[in-house]
Each structure stands twice: as structure tokens, then as C-alpha cells.
Amino acid sequence: MDLKLKRMSEIYEIVPDPRSLQREKEFPGYYTHWCNFMQAFYHLGIQDAVVLVHGPQGCVGNVRSFLATYVGQFFGHPFLFAPTTDMGPSDVILGAKEKLEQAIKEVDQIYRPKVICLAITCAAAVIKEPVEEVVSFLRNEVKAKILIFNVPGIKNYAAGFNRVEIANGFCKLLKPPEKNVPNSVNILGIAKEVHHPGKFLFDSHELERLLNKVGIRVNSVLLQSASIEDFERASEAEFNTFDCPQWGYPLAKYMEEHYGIPYGRHATPLGITSTSRWLREVGQFFKIEEKVEALIKEEYEGIKAVWEEAKALVTGKIALIDGGDPMSAVERAVAWGKICSDLGMRPILYNVPPIEIKGIPYEASLAFRDEGEDFEVVYSDYSYHRRFTPWKIIEGLGLRFEDVSLYMGDVFPDQKANWERPIFDASNSPRLVSTTHCTRNKNHPGRKVGFKGAEAFASGVIYAVKTSKRGDRPTLYARLGGLR
Amino acid sequence: MKETVLRDSAQQSALAGAVLAISGIKKASIIIHASSGCGWTGRWMRSEHPLNYVPLIATSLLENELIFGGKEKLRRTIDWVMEHWKPQLLFILTGDSGSLINDPVEAIAFEREKSSKIPILCLDVPYFKGLAAVGVDDVYRSLLERFARKDVPKKKDTINLIAPYLSGSSNWPFDLEEVVRLLQGIGLSINCILTSNTSLEELSMFYAAETDLYLTYEVFPQLATLEDEKEISRFGLDLPLPIGVYNTEEWLFGIASKFGKEEEAKCLIENEKKHLAPLRFLYNATWLQTWLSNQSAAVIGPASWAASFSRFLYFDLNVYPKVIALYGDSDDPIEYSKNILKDVQGYLNPIVLENPLYIEVAQAIKEAEVEFSIGQTQEKSLVEGIGVSHLSLAGLYSILGTYNFIPFPSMGFKGVLYLLTMLGRLVEETFHEPQRWQELRFRGREE
Numbered sequence: 001m002d003l004k005l006k007r008m009s010e011i012y013e014i015v016p017d018p019r020s021l022q023r024e025k026e027f028p029g030y031y032t033h034w035c036n037f038m039q040a041f042y043h044l045g046i047q048d049a050v051v052l053v054h055g056p057q058g059c060v061g062n063v064r065s066f067l068a069t070y071v072g073q074f075f076g077h078p079f080l081f082a083p084t085t086d087m088g089p090s091d092v093i094l095g096a097k098e099k100l101e102q103a104i105k106e107v108d109q110i111y112r113p114k115v116i117c118l119a120i121t122c123a124a125a126v127i128k129e130p131v132e133e134v135v136s137f138l139r140n141e142v143k144a145k146i147l148i149f150n151v152p153g154i155k156n157y158a159a160g161f162n163r164v165e166i167a168n169g170f171c172k173l174l175k176p177p178e179k180n181v182p183n184s185v186n187i188l189g190i191a192k193e194v195h196h197p198g199k200f201l202f203d204s205h206e207l208e209r210l211l212n213k214v215g216i217r218v219n220s221v222l223l224q225s226a227s228i229e230d231f232e233r234a235s236e237a238e239f240n241t242f243d244c245p246q247w248g249y250p251l252a253k254y255m256e257e258h259y260g261i262p263y264g265r266h267a268t269p270l271g272i273t274s275t276s277r278w279l280r281e282v283g284q285f286f287k288i289e290e291k292v293e294a295l296i297k298e299e300y301e302g303i304k305a306v307w308e309e310a311k312a313l314v315t316g317k318i319a320l321i322d323g324g325d326p327m328s329a330v331e332r333a334v335a336w337g338k339i340c341s342d343l344g345m346r347p348i349l350y351n352v353p354p355i356e357i358k359g360i361p362y363e364a365s366l367a368f369r370d371e372g373e374d375f376e377v378v379y380s381d382y383s384y385h386r387r388f389t390p391w392k393i394i395e396g397l398g399l400r401f402e403d404v405s406l407y408m409g410d411v412f413p414d415q416k417a418n419w420e421r422p423i424f425d426a427s428n429s430p431r432l433v434s435t436t437h438c439t440r441n442k443n444h445p446g447r448k449v450g451f452k453g454a455e456a457f458a459s460g461v462i463y464a465v466k467t468s469k470r471g472d473r474p475t476l477y478a479r480l481g482g483l484r
Numbered sequence: 485m486k487e488t489v490l491r492d493s494a495q496q497s498a499l500a501g502a503v504l505a506i507s508g509i510k511k512a513s514i515i516i517h518a519s520s521g522c523g524w525t526g527r528w529m530r531s532e533h534p535l536n537y538v539p540l541i542a543t544s545l546l547e548n549e550l551i552f553g554g555k556e557k558l559r560r561t562i563d564w565v566m567e568h569w570k571p572q573l574l575f576i577l578t579g580d581s582g583s584l585i586n587d588p589v590e591a592i593a594f595e596r597e598k599s600s601k602i603p604i605l606c607l608d609v610p611y612f613k614g615l616a617a618v619g620v621d622d623v624y625r626s627l628l629e630r631f632a633r634k635d636v637p638k639k640k641d642t643i644n645l646i647a648p649y650l651s652g653s654s655n656w657p658f659d660l661e662e663v664v665r666l667l668q669g670i671g672l673s674i675n676c677i678l679t680s681n682t683s684l685e686e687l688s689m690f691y692a693a694e695t696d697l698y699l700t701y702e703v704f705p706q707l708a709t710l711e712d713e714k715e716i717s718r719f720g721l722d723l724p725l726p727i728g729v730y731n732t733e734e735w736l737f738g739i740a741s742k743f744g745k746e747e748e749a750k751c752l753i754e755n756e757k758k759h760l761a762p763l764r765f766l767y768n769a770t771w772l773q774t775w776l777s778n779q780s781a782a783v784i785g786p787a788s789w790a791a792s793f794s795r796f797l798y799f800d801l802n803v804y805p806k807v808i809a810l811y812g813d814s815d816d817p818i819e820y821s822k823n824i825l826k827d828v829q830g831y832l833n834p835i836v837l838e839n840p841l842y843i844e845v846a847q848a849i850k851e852a853e854v855e856f857s858i859g860q861t862q863e864k865s866l867v868e869g870i871g872v873s874h875l876s877l878a879g880l881y882s883i884l885g886t887y888n889f890i891p892f893p894s895m896g897f898k899g900v901l902y903l904l905t906m907l908g909r910l911v912e913e914t915f916h917e918p919q920r921w922q923e924l925r926f927r928g929r930e931e
Contacts (some may be wrong), residue, residue, distance in 0.1 A: 034520075035520075055611070058496055085489060110843060123580045153518070
């Protein structure tokens, strides 16, 4: 397979629309290995909502065995009630309109939720159940608001667009402002993480800390685990900022179009440069530039020693960033690219299917258009499910192992099971785990936004570089990969 | 609560059940003809069998294939699997989307089986067909119809073990080893396990056994028909699972009496007691049992496990299982469970919930004011969210958060050591006071 590097902006121009059938010709197999419903499910868990699934019980059994459970356990999202209509064989032949009607009424009476997120899975989607008709018929009878999410597994290509649809679905909870909250912003696009005190800090905590220091109040943090009230008062803020643009951008666009609230152009602020840029945009809007500059100076002074030490170790080297997980190959990799670039490294993103640059609509395009972050990506016709090892990248691109200063991988980074040659183990190559759920550090945000995040990342780099000098004492992980 | 059309639990689909059962067959491969997400379901289920790797791939049907058909994709996938994985047996499972478009799966399989000479079994196991036991039953039927020899002579004192993964214990792979050891200890031979590391040769001898010993209360109507035809008796459905001392004795004696091996069972039990002997002189063991005694618990899980575990808590440890939530893929497992809970009912009056919605479980736990609960990791955030600590011992072996790497049983006499160790952690979690520690911790003058 021919490997070459292309910039994100170039790829964006040459790949087809991920929703078109051309997609299958040029990038066959562009679909997620998770079910669309599985991805959607935990994001539907806003506070005091019940997810009613029009489909078989097994769909919920499936998500409870993985994503829904671990997002709850490790990110603090409360248990999500997810009753199903438990569709059976006769339902898929005769239809289950009456059953759905009864189910909605029962959910309203038994759970008394504020919102019912009605999720449609394959069985109901394929037979085209008249869901909207049923919901519209029941509108006056049911006290809870009903939001419909059409998320069958058969619609699992171009996952980024599915996310946009989900975020758009939540726009129905927004309301026109009753008042204006001066000097306030919303932080949009918090997904998986929960803006609530807990053992570990999340992105929104760090962003809120920084904003509060310059006198800006956070009005609403949307959308994971947000309350209905968070949605309803969101339009009272003066300005919208982003953490993850995938989830945030649709909400921001809606609020601009309907309530005239402007939004920023910068997202996922990882690293000093990116965080400063993000803060300056807020400073400019509120005309508090001096305060923001003072904050940046103060915060940087606080982490300067560790940041500079890390920088000295890795400047001029390559950071191999494994997009890894098919569902967020671009989101994470672009964000990590920003902080690696800030430390003076040359980020190379791989295991990021090129079509994904367009398939996740806002992440890469915002980065290269509005932030000037246009990273190199390994370009080939590879698609999901066929991950390259770091060695394949090094050999395919003609790089030298000694020029790689950092390898960032996900849950299942491939080990090169050959001790005769260097492998990407923590014992011989500086390696940082980049998967979001396994990167917690006390008093620092897990995804490393802001100055606290930058400090934790730099500290991680220093430890990783030092550990890589260990050489001939591989970790258990590497031994399990087939080593001695 | 009145009758409802709703269902909310952690129960898995027929497709998941089918993969679970097939993954116990040596040298098998699986194609799932459905969307790629169904492939992900399958991969979790496959992980249940830590010692047997069954490759699995989904044809990953997308919207356009639902209209134009996915048969070419299926053909290509079969050819790829035959070339790269070289299975001895291939299963093609249809999930929801594959089932609803009615692709000519069997015709394609027939054509490919002819050219490859490898048996291909097609099963229609969409989620909407039912829960896991339905898919498991389909697999058992298809395996036995195809591979079990009908002319094998019966072997005395020989049994088959049925559906160990549906016992409900998240430690089932190691429990199965212990069950085999105990059965061999009373002089029984294991003929075939449906299914765990099972070869096609073992399957061919299936009908040589006198009895099928069920390690679950789930029922398999198609298997039952075959059992009846071949005069294999079903056994174990009226016995508790061997969790704890009391249950293990009842289970062993129950089996022994069927085979006239009561004396062997007595000897074995005497011998097995040695595993527990050190506890007599271990102050920690008495400390733990004292902690547990008189406390109230909720037990939530698959019916077979939850009923047996409740008996263990009550009869062995004097813990009162005030709430027992039983989940069954049909009504039968619920009824079998209630039957073995009858002698607990004689002393306590626990609230027994039958396939409850999770909201009903939460309400019952709040009302019963239990100190802790034992169940599946899936409901941990529900139970702890209402302020009750939770220990995950039920469900499946590989579900995320069921970190379970020590090859030691939770069943039999030996299993008591495992269970006490786990309950020790639960006692710490339940009765330690970290919040007060944080609030009242030492603070220096400057703090």
C-alpha cells in the first residue's frame, strides 16, 4: 500500500462527500464498528431524561454491556433509564404503532421524566414505523417533552454527521432569552465528560477556572448530562465558546441564527498557543484584552518550568499520533496535534482515514481554516478497521525511528512483536496514552485543555522520554505483545 | 407495578446469545450479516471464551444495501473468511437489518459450502427474535442436527453440561472448571459441554450421555425436543447453582442421588471441607462474617444466579436478601428460581421482582433500606447513585469493568474463599467513611 503525507486542507478538497455513494468507491468500508445507536445512546443522557428505545431489548442490553456503562462509571454520568418497546417478530411484520403509543404514555407516567429522548433502532427504522405521527398525536397527552433521534445501526457511515443530527435534535430544548446575562459565555461541546464536581477535573472545569479569573461567568455547559434548565437559559449568554466543535457547533449555529448570539472560531484549546488563542478571542469579544494577556502571562509563568523542560526534550522531533479509534480518529488526533506542535514537534496523524477529515465536519476544517493548524496526515485509501502499526508508518514514509519523539496511541495500540528491532513500548519509545478515558491526572483535566492540561501533558512527555531510556526492560504490555 | 409493555434491563439479544454459544466451538468462524454495530455486539460476546478464539466479521450492511440487497457483500465476505481464516465450520448469523431484507443467505451458503467443502450453518437471529437464550437454542439445535451422531451407544454415568455462560456468574469460565472437577469427584464423566472449548468430535458423541445437566435455568425448547427424541434426561433445573456451602451440598447430593452416587458425594464433601478449614482459625474470617451477619442486601441478576446467591447470603452468611431482582429470558427461569427460593421464603419475606424495569429495582432498594447490593456492573451506577454500595459478581465474564483475571472458582467449597474475598471488599466499601475522612481530615494552622 502506497503511503504518503498530505495536509488536512488538501485532503479536505480531494475526498468525496462522505454521505455520497462515491464514498464506497474511493474509501470502501467507511463506517464505524460501533452501532450508530450505541454512539448516540449515552449522549442522549441529559439530566432527568429517559431514553425510550423503539426497538428490541437487545439493543439496550448491548449498549449497557459497554459504552453506556463505562461512561457512567468513569465519567460520572448518572444511570440512564432506557426502557424499550421490546419489539418482537410480530411487531416487525404488523408494525408496533400502538405499542409505541402505549410505551410513551407509560414512560410519562412511570418515570415522570422532563424529557423523553425517543431513539429509533434498526428494526423500527427498516419497517418505517410512523414515529413522528405517534409523537405528534400524543403531544398534548404527555407531559414530558419528546425528542426523536433516528439512530439505527444501518446509518453508521460518516459518524460525524450523525453527531450533528443528534446535537441538532437537542436544539429543540433551547428557548428564546428572557434576559441577558452580562459577561457570560456558554461552553459548548462537552461530550462524555460531565460538568459537575467529581474526583477528577474535566475540560469544562479548567475552562471555567480560566474564564472566571478574568471576570467571565459560565452560563451553561452543554451538552453531556446538562439539565433542561442549562439548555433553556443558554440563549441568555453573550457569547458561545467551544470545547469539542462536533457537538458544540450545531448548537452555536442555531443560537446565532435564532437569537443572534455570536460564537468563537477556536476549539479544543490544547497547548499554550491554542489556549491563549481561545482566551484572546473571548477577551476581544468582551473588550478585556489586557486582563486576558495578564492571565496568560500569569498562567504560563506557573507552568513554564515543566513546559520548557518538555519542549527542550522533543523540539524538532516527530510526534506520531495514532487516530486509532474509528469514531473519533480526527477529533482526538487534531487536538493532540495542536499541543505537540506547540512543543515544537512535527505531528504526523495516522490511522485517520482521509475521508474522515471531511466526515467529522467541524474538527479538522476549523483547525486549518480558523486556527492555522494544518497537520500532515498519512494518506492512502485505507479505511476503518485496518490500522497501521507505527512501524508501517515509519517504513512507509521513510522516517527514522530515532527522529520520533512521541508516540500517542489508543486503547489497543499495536505492539511490534519483534525484540530484535525497536518497538513502540514505553520502555524504548516515549509513549503517551491518548485515549480520553484513561488519561486522568489529579487536579488536571483529562483531555489536557488549558494551562493545567498543558502542564499535565508536558509532565507526561518528560516521564515518557525518561522511561523510554530504560531500553531492555519491556513492560508487561509489550511482553504480552509477543516479546520475551 | 401494573403490567407494562416496557422492558429495561441488561439482557442481551438472540444474536448475542448465538455468538456466545458459537464462540465455545473450536475452529469455528462467524459472519454476521447485518450492520457493523452488530459485529461489535458479537465481539464482546466472543471475548467470553478466554481460551478459544473465534474470528468474527460483519458484512456491515448500510442503508443502500437494504434496498439493493447485500448478497454480493455476503459472497465476498464468505470467500475472504474461507481464504484467510480457514475455519472448520462457518456460521452466518443474520441480525436485524440482514433478517428484514431477506437476502438469499441460505442459497449463497449452500453454493459456497459446495465449493469449499466446509460446513456453513445459517441462523436467523435478529435482536427482535428474542433474548440471548433464543439464539443459544438456535445454535444448539443447528449443531446437534448437523454433527451429533444418532447411532452412538449410551455411556453409563456420563453427562453433558449445558450453557455454562448462562449460569449468571461473571466468573463462569473458572466456575465451569470447578463444576467439572466436582462432578468427576463423584464418579461422573463429562461427555460434551454445550459449549466451551468444544470440538466437532465431542459434539458428534453428544447423544452418548444419559443426562444433560443444566448450569442455568434458561430453557431451550429446540434442544429439549432433541433431548426427548434421544432419551437424554434434563437435570439441574430444580437445584440451586453450587454457590456457597449449603447450595453446593444440595446440588451435589441432588446429582449424586440421580446416579446412585450418594456415598461418593458424602466422601467428596468431607474432602472438600479442607478448603474451608483454615478459616476456622483466621480472625479476619470471623471478623468479616460478623460484619456481614444481620445486614440486608439486594441481589440483582440473571435468575439462576440471583436466586442461588440469595440462598448463599442467607443460609451461609446470615445476610438478609431483602430485594431479589430476577431476570430471565422467558418465564421458565423465573419460575425455577422462585421454586428454589421457597425455603428462604419460609424464614424471610424478600421482595422478589420478576424481570423488573430498572426503575422498579431502584424503588425497591430505596424502600427496603438495604446496606449493600450484589449484581451486575451494568447497574452499579444506578445502585450507587441512590447511595447503596454495589459489588459486581453477576453477568458475563468479559463485560467492561468485570476485571476478573485470577483463575479461581466462585462455585463449590473452594468458591467460598473467592466470595468471602469479594465480600470483604464490599464491606470496606459499604462501611468505610471516606467522606467523613475528607471533611474531618487534619488541617494545619495555615490551611
